[in-house]
Amino acid sequence: MREAQPALGFIAPDYNATVTRAVHWAVPFWMRQTTDLQQVEAKHLETLVQAYEQFEAGKIRLVLAFRHPSVNDPLALGYLFSQLMPPAAKDLGIKLRTPIHSHFMYDRGVPLWAGEIMGWLFSRLGGTSIMRGKLDRAGLKSARNLLLNGQLPFMAAPEGATNGHSEIVAPLEPGIAQLAFWCAEDLAKAQRSEQVVIIPIGLQYKYQHDAWPNIEALLTDLEAQVGIVSPDQGKVEQPLMYARLAQLGEQILHLMEQHYSQFYHLKLATIDPALPPSQQFAQRLQQLLQTALSVPEAYFNVTPKGSMTDRCRRLEQCAWDNIYRQDVDLDHLSVIERSLADRVATESEMHLWHMRLVERFVSVTGSYVREKPTIERFAETMSITWETVARLGGESSSLKRPKIGQQTATVTIGDPIIVSDRLAQYQTNRRQAKQSVETLTQELQTILEDMIV
Structure with missing residues (x-):
């Protein structure tokens, strides 16, 4: 960056189902042609399908808290939504709205290194931006609204960023837990009956052949x-x-x-x-x-x-x-x-x-x-x-990474955590609210670590 730039603006979500369908169609080709990732498998997928069914029936507000070890995680999750969930739902006799997708939160810095087109694309895919280094009121307000009123479940990475290790979970940030408790409070104030549910999602990569x-x-x-x-x-x-x-x-x-x-x-x-x-x-x-x-x-x-x-x-x-x-x-x-x-x-x-x-x-x-x-x-x-x-050596970090070998990603769906059941304790006092957020965050940490094999 050699010149001063205008202020970074918040990128609001502007979900477009047609754009999402096009991206879902392209995910398998994009994944296999541009990355080492060739295959995605899922464990306990029926749990996620059933949670989506409950969400669409208006029974729950759903948060998907996923591990973020690699820059390929969005492709693995896109494959999960577009290629694995539809046949799994059919096998269970469950009819879900299409495209099967989620709102998501992403770092405002991504379009700075990935290109402005990514900001446009993420917005149309239902993403909402967040600035990680300060209190981003616009970003938090948008995330809170999507979790409470969005037409899709809400997904975010509690690690905050990639750490490059499939078998090490970075210390989780408290944002996901806090958003979930806020949503439970907002639902109670609005006298709505939905429960807030968090589903942990593990992600791990293995090489298929000798690399x-x-x-x-x-x-x-x-x-x-x-x-x-x-x-x-x-x-x-x-x-x-x-x-x-x-x-x-x-x-x-x-x-x-x-x-x-x-x-x-x-x-x-x-x-x-x-x-x-x-x-x-x-x-x-x-x-x-x-x-x-x-x-x-x-x-x-x-x-x-x-x-x-x-x-x-x-x-x-x-x-x-x-x-x-x-x-x-x-x-x-x-x-x-x-x-x-x-x-x-x-x-x-x-x-x-x-x-x-x-x-x-x-x-x-x-x-x-x-x-x-x-x-x-x-x-x-x-x-x-x-x-x-x-x-x-002075090279850009956005350079194409070296290919090492063909990989399989395993997505593991964890058991649902019902946050609404903890609301009364959370609302006891300010100190207890902080403790409730910390306890839930640590519980997520343990669950994600236990998913590693």
Whole structure:
């Protein structure tokens, strides 16, 4: 971003059934031609079909809380709605309205990197935008209205963003639980009889065939980019591959530690050499992430507060405030004022670079592959590393990701959680309301984690 832009506006939902049908028709072709994802399977699909039947009968307001490990999740869920649910409903003798779909909430930043056309498309598919780094009153009001009055169920990812790990659930955000309780309150005030129900949805990806040769080729390419020449190139034995992956991670970590200490004059503490190598790596990585975040926090004059995810969101919003200007009319600035505004936008975008690096590593443990060296864990770690190296090399994160092998996505439908049954306790007092939201959020966390196989 080299120039200041007009303020980011809220993108309101404008559901269009014709557009949705067209997208549903295209999902299988789009999925198989542009991604590794070739097949989608579902477990306990009858639970979801029956919930839709209850929703359409006016008995419940339905929230779908889905896991979000991958950028391919929307395609997997689109396949679920368009290809799997219609025959499942027919087998159960249930007639659902078509197209089978849902409203959904998405990050306002998606159309910034995916293109403005995505904002138009998401709106026509019934999506409502939300800004993650501040109190977005328009976004929350829209989501609350869709959950209460929308013609479709409402879907959102309580993790907030992808974490790149099929087998690690990121800490859930409380937004889904809070929206569900608000909806239960709104229904009670309106003297409506519907119950608010949350259905957890797990998502996990598996490779269909041996992907080790492709993983090894990607590993060799990344080694070359960071200056490593391994004598084991071309070999796909797992112990050798893990050793090379560990060396690659160590080299990237070393280069970044050196970068921040030499050019940003930030001192990194010495890690206890008596610790096992994996623990040393994990501590060094966490220290590096803290250091990287401190650079944009100093620039934007932001006090570190909350989790790393919270800090990343806050920094993103600070940058957006400097780039997408609400405080000035860009068309009526003098030449010098406009030039200064453009400079601020450029510098803000540059400082976001540090935050984007941290964002990709928030869920990285340093032991994910060592604990279970499967194709899936290797591939997920390689994908995160590829994106990191691409960013370090100045490439756009929207570049087409390398294909590793054909995948199957398994969508697991969990048991319904009736939120309305908890409303009385939620309404006891402000403290109890907060506790009720936290308890429901943690319950969702546990359910989604238990779905991982």
